[in-house]
Amino acid sequence: MNSQNPLFIPGPTNIPDTIRKACDMPVIDHRSAAFAEILNPARANVRAVLRSESAEIFLFTATGTAGWEVALTNTLSSGDRVLAVRNGMFSQRWVAMAERLGLDVLVIDVPWGEDIPAERIADALADDNGHAIKAVLATHNETATGVTSDIAAVRAAIDGAGHTALLFVDGVSSIGSMDFRMDDWGIDVAVAGSQKGFMLPSGLAILGFSAKAMAATEEAELNRVFLDVRDMAASYAKGGYPYTPAVGLLNGLRVSSAMLLEEGLANVFARHARIADGVRAAVAAWNLPLCAARPEICSDTVSAIRTPEGFDAGRIVDHAMAKYGVAFGVGLGQLAGKAFRIGHLGSLTDVMTLGGIAAAEMAMSDLGLPIRPGAGVAAAQEVYRADRPVRAAAA
Known part of the structure; x- marks a missing residue:
């Protein structure tokens, strides 16, 4: 890695x-x-x-x-x-x-x-x-x-x-x-x-x-x-x-x-919520379901993403690490082989997250899933571009 x-x-x-x-x-x-x-x-x-x-x-x-x-x-x-x-x-x-x-x-x-x-x-x-x-x-x-x-x-x-x-x-x-x-x-x-x-x-x-x-x-x-x-x-x-x-x-x-x-706890929570919204927008663009049953209970720190029936989700995690040096979370317990997880918490930014979304897209596309590279990235970009203050250049 x-x-x-x-x-x-x-x-x-x-x-x-x-x-x-x-x-x-x-x-x-x-x-x-x-x-x-x-x-x-x-x-x-x-x-x-x-x-x-x-x-x-x-x-x-x-x-x-x-x-x-x-x-x-x-x-x-x-x-x-x-x-x-x-x-x-x-x-x-x-x-x-x-x-x-x-x-x-x-x-x-x-x-x-x-x-x-x-x-x-x-x-x-x-x-x-x-x-x-x-x-x-x-x-x-x-x-x-x-x-x-x-x-x-x-x-x-x-x-x-x-x-x-x-x-x-x-x-x-x-x-x-x-x-x-x-x-x-x-x-x-x-x-x-x-x-x-x-x-x-x-x-x-x-x-x-x-x-x-x-x-x-x-x-x-x-x-x-x-x-x-x-x-x-x-x-x-x-x-x-x-x-x-x-x-x-x-x-x-x-x-x-x-x-x-x-940073301010309110700002920390807002940052995590925004990053999570971008990940969820990417997952929707991939036409894959989240494990969370309803949008209002989706976590702002981790998304568990279900893969199509018969496809081993662990292959995504293994391939992303082997080919791109990027770590995603495996499915656990009842979700082993049925889902993979994207953690979006701690020291992350919008731009860092876009890299993770891109890596997931490449891995899934490599493995034959019908994922168009760039679809999730573009969806997340729209979230991250919205309502973002532009910092003035230093004098």
Whole structure:
């Protein structure tokens, strides 16, 4: 793969040079005051990206999957019942983890390509008169299908049922790229990873805990050691870390989160929405269907594109890499061989995205699909040309 070609997978995403240089730093003593000057701003910036005034921010040297485990093990006890919606590969994996941890998982199954049905959550909670359900697991943006769900509606369903369940949200492929409001949406645990909207290498699990979630940590009895937020909180109070951290990644997070805030979250979200609109226009020009069942639930960070019956979509991904050095995402789970994915999040621009669309067109045309090279590019160009301010030339 040519290292100059941008990635078009839904994570890890492209790393800007500024962030790469921030990660490439000399070794420092992580028990010194110098480390606190990295850790404290990083946590404060992440809190702002989550749009929270008071969430406790935890940064583990781990991954988003570990973040799911942090949410479960720090707030629940063996045998506790949780309610989960399963509508794609990543929500499915969270369900599987909860089951392996000894939790009683009540699953609402939804066809892949659909979003979370808040009304079914409301019904399940209304039937739970004894409040046996301790938490609701919701995937904000299902990376396998390119579907975004309405988390505010999930919170409204919980509140409408008068239920006490905690709300856990997987925002791994949405936080830092799409509108996410921890406080306004009443989220108790938000889970993210470093390698997507934060534009970093993988290696950090990034979480926000509400006051209600923090209170639950005192009653939880599931085993946790490395992933114990109580140890983290005790160390943070002293400006430190309970074990040896990935200092370079944390410094990169300090810089990347500051870059997001400097760009302005509204501008970040608008950029992702515009880029996604261009990709969707290209897909329409190819006469290929998206996995997302309806336009209003299409993700602004990843598009899962179905290929014709009998055609192995994995061939597109393999060919694009082998011939053009461009990476696209394979179909996962039920979509393996039936779809490929274009990630359009993180450090991307309109012009970079046009290159990815062109590469996809060339690969599909090479493989005999009835794709006219230039059709998708032209459709995306019309989106990107519209309502774009022209910068004045420097004096």
